[in-house]
Amino acid sequence: MSDASDSRTFDIADQPPPKKQKKSEYEWYDRAYAKASKYWDDPPEDDPTSVIAATLEDKFLHAARPFACTGTIDMVGALEKVKVYYTGPDGEASVNLPLNTADADALHAAGQLSMFGRDGGNVYDESYRLAREHRPPQVAISADPVLVGDILPFVRQHLGIDRPLRAVLYKVNTYSAGGFFGAHRDTPKGTDHIGTITVCLPSEFEGGELVVRHGGKEVKSEWSSQVRPTADKPARLGWMFLYSDCDHEVLPVTSGTRVTLAYDVFASQGMEGEQVKYSDAAELTDALRAAYQNLDFLPDGGHIAFAMQHSYPHTRCDELADEALVKEFKGGDMVWLRAVQDAQLDWRLLGVYSDSMEDDPKSYETDAEPYRFKGRDLPAQEGFMYLQDALFGSDYCPNPKWFFDNKDVAWITLPICWGGRNSYMSYGNEWCAEATYVNVALVAKIPTAEEREAALNGGVVVEKATPEPKQDNDEEQQE
Numbered sequence: 001m002s003d004a005s006d007s008r009t010f011d012i013a014d015q016p017p018p019k020k021q022k023k024s025e026y027e028w029y030d031r032a033y034a035k036a037s038k039y040w041d042d043p044p045e046d047d048p049t050s051v052i053a054a055t056l057e058d059k060f061l062h063a064a065r066p067f068a069c070t071g072t073i074d075m076v077g078a079l080e081k082v083k084v085y086y087t088g089p090d091g092e093a094s095v096n097l098p099l100n101t102a103d104a105d106a107l108h109a110a111g112q113l114s115m116f117g118r119d120g121g122n123v124y125d126e127s128y129r130l131a132r133e134h135r136p137p138q139v140a141i142s143a144d145p146v147l148v149g150d151i152l153p154f155v156r157q158h159l160g161i162d163r164p165l166r167a168v169l170y171k172v173n174t175y176s177a178g179g180f181f182g183a184h185r186d187t188p189k190g191t192d193h194i195g196t197i198t199v200c201l202p203s204e205f206e207g208g209e210l211v212v213r214h215g216g217k218e219v220k221s222e223w224s225s226q227v228r229p230t231a232d233k234p235a236r237l238g239w240m241f242l243y244s245d246c247d248h249e250v251l252p253v254t255s256g257t258r259v260t261l262a263y264d265v266f267a268s269q270g271m272e273g274e275q276v277k278y279s280d281a282a283e284l285t286d287a288l289r290a291a292y293q294n295l296d297f298l299p300d301g302g303h304i305a306f307a308m309q310h311s312y313p314h315t316r317c318d319e320l321a322d323e324a325l326v327k328e329f330k331g332g333d334m335v336w337l338r339a340v341q342d343a344q345l346d347w348r349l350l351g352v353y354s355d356s357m358e359d360d361p362k363s364y365e366t367d368a369e370p371y372r373f374k375g376r377d378l379p380a381q382e383g384f385m386y387l388q389d390a391l392f393g394s395d396y397c398p399n400p401k402w403f404f405d406n407k408d409v410a411w412i413t414l415p416i417c418w419g420g421r422n423s424y425m426s427y428g429n430e431w432c433a434e435a436t437y438v439n440v441a442l443v444a445k446i447p448t449a450e451e452r453e454a455a456l457n458g459g460v461v462v463e464k465a466t467p468e469p470k471q472d473n474d475e476e477q478q479e
């Protein structure tokens with residue numbers, strides 16, 4: 001396992017910073033920051049709120065889910081005679097699997113140079129990505145390994161994804177000796193774009209491990225030794241699924257030619273009414289209820305904040321960002337949401353952004369400073385705001401009325417990555433203006449001890465309030 005600080009994010013703001021605002025408009029923010037930092041910097045051990053927040057953090061982090069899974073498929077039956085067709089310099093060509101050295105080299109030689117997304121377009125930069133590619137319809141495979149190998153049902157079961165998945169072949173990557181692809185996230189191609197599947201074709205190569213990192217953990221492929229046939233084993237395909245917001249890289253190929261199929265994986269939307277029961281959500285709900293009922297916890301009232309552990313694709317067109325976004329929640333984030341909903345807390349989803357990224361257009365470089373929280377050391381100038389108000393306009397438009405009412409914020413889980421504020425273009429394996437990753441925190445309101453006591457005695461249930469209309473926010477801002 002590598003050091004957690006290895007992870008990098010690649011969203012860089014492409015727009016000018018938001019207009020300078022009058023001092024008075026920042027006051028709510030400074031107050032809230034001062035209050036919130038009480039729980040990040042040396043939380044006092046004799047403070048019940050800090051102790052309960054730490055217990056909750058422990059329980060919530062424990063409910064994390066895998067972010068990637070990997071396996072192999074024997075090349076028997078429908079895969080035994082599979083062919084890859086491609087357009088080469090002399091027209092149409094085809095190769096059999098397992099790839100012999102001459103065929104793998106010819107496939108590589110016929111490919112286009114691979115670019116990647118940066119600074120509002122695709123660039124070719126061999127210090128970051130050295131690979132070639134073929135894209136459909138210039139490439140095709142006679143039997144689809146994702147279907148034949150039943151990869152999608154396995155992924156759904158292993159990662160606890162309750163929606164049907166669809167995999168679309170995006171391209172064929174080839175890497176000769178020295179080839180690699182630096183750490184990146186896969187550019188979202190829509191709000192339903194959830195993951196990536198890479199299938200490694202059998203050929204002779206060494207190195208070229210695909211490494212996926214998330215939240216301080218890593219999953220690594222072992223394909224160079226797994227895919228080639230031996231005396232007693234058929235050739236195999238290696239595969240990996242990853243949530244595409246997770247950082248991943250292809251380590252240098254040390255010899256031979258490595259060939260992979262890259263698929264974009266989409267999750268079906270509109271599956272309401274089919275809620276899966278998460279057994280660990282019940283335990284988290286109980287912990288939240290216990291905290292709520294403990295009148296020593298945030299006695300003056302305030303908020304608890306959970307930074308979601310995955311980033312989510314968001315588009316300019318999402319009007320109801322909260323509702324649209326929670327439907328896309330991945331892994332443990334869905335369990336956390338369910339727990340907060342079941343505890344009937346009044347919650348909102350707020351964007352988590354880093355201003356500092358705007359100053360560093362080179363953060364895609366592999367030696368760039370990672371943007372990640374270290375412990376509870378939250379940088380001072382971070383903003384939390386309504387997604388629909390804040391993301392794409394340049395207006396810095398928080399909603400102090402609901403959120404920053406000068407109350408304490410106890411952070412239960414902290415963000416592990418985030419994008420720049422107002423960052424629209426995404427930086428990843430391909431430039432795409434369709435959607436961008438956002439990082440969000442689920443923030444729930446905790447009434448004062450007095451209010452909670454009254455509610456508990458009267459059996460009053462605290463319900464999620466409907467979001468305030470935008471003009472209310474504007475009025476509040478102008479006051």
Ligand SMILES: O=C(O)CCC(=O)C(=O)O
Binds near residue numbers: 198210250262429
């Ligand atoms: O070739 C691989 O294993 C992964 C390639 C990749 O990450 C990409 O094309 O985005």
Ligand SMILES: [Fe+2]
Binds near residue numbers: 186248429
């Ligand atoms: Fe990738």
